[in-house]
Amino acid sequence: MMLPYFENLIQGIEERLATDKSGIVARKRLTLETARLGKRLYSGEERITWSGLVAPYDLLAAMGIVPCFVEFIGGMLASMGSIDPMLEQADQMGYATDCCTYHRAVTGAVHQGLLPEPDFLIATSAVCSGGMAVIEGLARHFDKDLFVIHVPHEKNERAVAYLADQFRALTDFVTEHTGEALDPDRLRMAVDNTNRARAAMIETYRWARQVPSPARSRDLINFGIVMALFLGTEGGAEVAEAYRDEFARKAGENIAGVPGEQLRLLWLQNRIQFKNPLVEMLEQEYQTAVVAEELNDIAWDPIDPEDPYPGFARRALSFSLVGSTAHRAQSIQRLAKDYQVDGAINPCHWGCRQGTGARGLMGEALRGAGVPTLNLEVDCVDPRNFAEGQLRTRLQAFVEMLLDHKAAAGGP
Amino acid sequence: MNQEITKLAGFTCAYTPLPLLAAAGFTPYRILPVGQAPDQAGSILHDNMCPHVKRVLDRALDDDLPGLDALVVINSCDAMRRLADAWPKARPAEPVMLLDLPYSADERAVNFLRQELLALAEKLAAGSGRLPSQEELHQSIATYNRLARLFDRLDARAAAGTLTGGRAGLQRWHQRSVTEPIDKILAELETFAADNDHPDKAAAGAPILLFGNVLAETEAFDLFEEAGARIVAEDLCTGSRQLTVLPENPAEDPYLILARGLLNRPPCARTIHAEPTGDLAEQVMRRAQETGARGVVAHVLKFCDPYLARLPAVHERLRKEGMPLLVLEGDCTMRSLGQQRTRIEAFVEMLQGEES
Numbered sequence: 001m002m003l004p005y006f007e008n009l010i011q012g013i014e015e016r017l018a019t020d021k022s023g024i025v026a027r028k029r030l031t032l033e034t035a036r037l038g039k040r041l042y043s044g045e046e047r048i049t050w051s052g053l054v055a056p057y058d059l060l061a062a063m064g065i066v067p068c069f070v071e072f073i074g075g076m077l078a079s080m081g082s083i084d085p086m087l088e089q090a091d092q093m094g095y096a097t098d099c100c101t102y103h104r105a106v107t108g109a110v111h112q113g114l115l116p117e118p119d120f121l122i123a124t125s126a127v128c129s130g131g132m133a134v135i136e137g138l139a140r141h142f143d144k145d146l147f148v149i150h151v152p153h154e155k156n157e158r159a160v161a162y163l164a165d166q167f168r169a170l171t172d173f174v175t176e177h178t179g180e181a182l183d184p185d186r187l188r189m190a191v192d193n194t195n196r197a198r199a200a201m202i203e204t205y206r207w208a209r210q211v212p213s214p215a216r217s218r219d220l221i222n223f224g225i226v227m228a229l230f231l232g233t234e235g236g237a238e239v240a241e242a243y244r245d246e247f248a249r250k251a252g253e254n255i256a257g258v259p260g261e262q263l264r265l266l267w268l269q270n271r272i273q274f275k276n277p278l279v280e281m282l283e284q285e286y287q288t289a290v291v292a293e294e295l296n297d298i299a300w301d302p303i304d305p306e307d308p309y310p311g312f313a314r315r316a317l318s319f320s321l322v323g324s325t326a327h328r329a330q331s332i333q334r335l336a337k338d339y340q341v342d343g344a345i346n347p348c349h350w351g352c353r354q355g356t357g358a359r360g361l362m363g364e365a366l367r368g369a370g371v372p373t374l375n376l377e378v379d380c381v382d383p384r385n386f387a388e389g390q391l392r393t394r395l396q397a398f399v400e401m402l403l404d405h406k407a408a409a410g411g412p
Numbered sequence: 413m414n415q416e417i418t419k420l421a422g423f424t425c426a427y428t429p430l431p432l433l434a435a436a437g438f439t440p441y442r443i444l445p446v447g448q449a450p451d452q453a454g455s456i457l458h459d460n461m462c463p464h465v466k467r468v469l470d471r472a473l474d475d476d477l478p479g480l481d482a483l484v485v486i487n488s489c490d491a492m493r494r495l496a497d498a499w500p501k502a503r504p505a506e507p508v509m510l511l512d513l514p515y516s517a518d519e520r521a522v523n524f525l526r527q528e529l530l531a532l533a534e535k536l537a538a539g540s541g542r543l544p545s546q547e548e549l550h551q552s553i554a555t556y557n558r559l560a561r562l563f564d565r566l567d568a569r570a571a572a573g574t575l576t577g578g579r580a581g582l583q584r585w586h587q588r589s590v591t592e593p594i595d596k597i598l599a600e601l602e603t604f605a606a607d608n609d610h611p612d613k614a615a616a617g618a619p620i621l622l623f624g625n626v627l628a629e630t631e632a633f634d635l636f637e638e639a640g641a642r643i644v645a646e647d648l649c650t651g652s653r654q655l656t657v658l659p660e661n662p663a664e665d666p667y668l669i670l671a672r673g674l675l676n677r678p679p680c681a682r683t684i685h686a687e688p689t690g691d692l693a694e695q696v697m698r699r700a701q702e703t704g705a706r707g708v709v710a711h712v713l714k715f716c717d718p719y720l721a722r723l724p725a726v727h728e729r730l731r732k733e734g735m736p737l738l739v740l741e742g743d744c745t746m747r748s749l750g751q752q753r754t755r756i757e758a759f760v761e762m763l764q765g766e767e768s
């Protein structure tokens with residue numbers, strides 16, 4: 001089911017790209033790269049690993065491993081409209097329905113035989129406890145070795161040294177499983193690609209901050225989180241550069257992603273992964289653009305190709321969902337300011353103790369920074385309980401309130 | 413510990429290094445998720461959140477706690493991190509000290525935890541004015557070992573059904589041991605342990621293994637015994653997993669002993685065993701077989717990802733061996749457990765039926 005899906009997807013996008021006349025192709029390039037990753041995962045011809053979210057993907061790329069974080073599967077199945085049977089499978093296995101659907105979906109999928117067997121697995125304690133448990137379950141299911149990475153809570157030099165050391169040990173672990181030592185030239189090349197992607201992503205975000213933003217709301221959905229998987233690859237760097245160039249051109253020509261942009265919003269943590277009309281409604285009925293996403297952020301420095309491990313560690317520690325809520329709030333407040341947003345949406349994904357568990361604290365931090373926030377109680381990957389009417393009404397009321405505020409303050 | 417202990421350090425997790433807290437001049441005070449404090453924590457965090465953490469925060473918000481000189485939170489799971497984040501909202505004057513806890517027990521992890529423990533000792537010393545000497549820490553480890561060994565002996569008697577007061581009585585001791593000064597509790601418990609055994613009514617009950625996370629209420633243990641079960645082994649954060657005997661070696665760095673000891677103690681679900689993987693299922697099966705349990709009861713709190721995510725594997729493993737499993741989802745109230753009484757009774761009846 002999966003391999004033909006990705007092959008068809010690749011073929012379809014390549015055809016569309018070949019005949020495109022609009023020049024607005026960055027999103028398609030991202031989808032193409034994602035489909036290629038999917039094909040490699042399912043081809044049975046490459047070495048693959050299932051991992052936690054903050055694994056060093058560039059290191060793995062340099063070692064010839066195709067990596068994928070497990071939450072990606074839930075998101076992908078939801079976007080394909082194929083998640084229901086996986087969730088039902090997880091229910092039957094006694095996986096409590098109060099837990100995160102990303103994890104229930106991948107657990108169901110693996111028991112339905114939908115996940116290719118990995119060569120080994122890598123658990124990362126960030127970003128959540130559920131993710132750790134699920135990877136351990138996959139390792140048990142496939143009877144494969146598991147490497148465990150503890151991402152420390154504090155961000156200090158001791159934490160950097162400890163995490164860098166674990167990444168070095170991961171290198172040995174991979175070598176043990178592939179029989180191939182890390183080639184220093186390939187590592188340098190991978191780090192160069194990471195730095196290229198990083199620079200282009202920073203530029204992309206800089207353009208997206210422009211008022212009006214050249215980004216359509218859908219352009220940057222899941223961008224940062226999916227790009228993480230491509231770090232270290234030439235393809236990843238090219239996708240980021242395609243975004244940068246497209247946004248630069250649109251900004252230069254003053255083409256707004258949402259024509260007549262009236263309001264700008266920041267989206268916290270998870271996007272809703274299945275097809276739904278909410279964002280389109282915001283754009284079309286209220287000229288409201290989602291210009292910023294919490295996970296579309298780069299708060300790490302370029303990585304030193306000669307000694308990349310501390311840089312890999314700092315990058316992992318910089319992730320907004322690693323560490324305290326105060327650290328997360330600071331990242332979000334910075335984004336709110338940089339993107340000049342009028343408000344924020346916090347989709348309180350059912351079952352997420354990590355993000356949703358801080359709903360009250362985040363709301364307070366954002367209010368304190370003058371950013372009105374709407375908490376949407378929603379499951380971002382399970383379409384079965386999607387209360388469209390209710391969510392639409394709440395969003396409408398929120399946006400109307402923001403518009404009233406703006407009018408009262410004399411804009412736009 | 414001869415010095416006068418006047419300061420209280422709150423804690424909430426079985427991985428807390430109690431000997432260090434005591435050596436630094438604090439009485440460890442476990443904030444148990446009990447009592448009648450009204451539900452408020454959900455508005456600071458989210459309702460869909462570990463009831464243990466919410467209940468602890470509710471108690472803080474309701475001032476249903478003595479004043480604490482420090483709160484030591486272990487970075488054991490998402491919910492515990494959120495508790496550390498939220499504490500200042502409830503008790504702004506009480507310093508929160510987060511101890512990061514690795515997931516495995518390799519030497520890298522042990523060294524990291526050792527450094528974390530040293531950092532914690534310094535933070536505690538800032539509050540108490542006492543950085544424990546190496547000797548004091550060794551001595552504290554030895555004192556807690558005495559307590560842990562006593563509990564091991566009492567646990568064996570409770571399993572045999574001969575302990576006065578049964579499991580409920582033992583649970584009361586467990587609770588006192590983490591809320592009262594160690595010297596006091598040690599003296600009382602030694603006297604109690606010296607007392608003769610009294611065969612208990614539950615001696616003939618259906619033998620079960622009870623495992624899970626938090627089950628603090630003593631009445632809960634009565635409930636199992638009234639239903640006709642005999643808990644031959646218990647593996648709970650608020651019970652046998654609170655204290656473990658650590659190696660004693662005055663020649664070795666006590667922080668290293670503590671770090672290694674904490675990471676190698678019987679693990680809770682949040683700790684990963686890379687080899688063999690999925691160890692919780694194996695661990696439960698092994699324990700059930702070793703202790704002669706005929707059935708297993710999992711008492712797991714709602715919304716606890718580390719346990720809930722692993723239950724399907726435990727289920728599968730026990731089913732393969734024909735070992736019956738009853739899963740009870742708790743919310744840190746006796747009300748919810750009371751509602752499960754019929755299920756517990758039916759489970760025990762089923763075990764008794766198999767026996768006869």
Ligand code: SF4
Pocket residue numbers: 071100101102103127128129130131270349351352353354355356
């Ligand atoms: S939504 Fe929350 S619980 Fe689910 S994978 Fe993401 S961080 Fe983990």
Ligand code: SF4
Pocket residue numbers: 462463464465488489490491492625626682713715716717718719
């Ligand atoms: S019960 Fe589970 S969720 Fe709650 S604190 Fe313990 S490990 Fe964390």
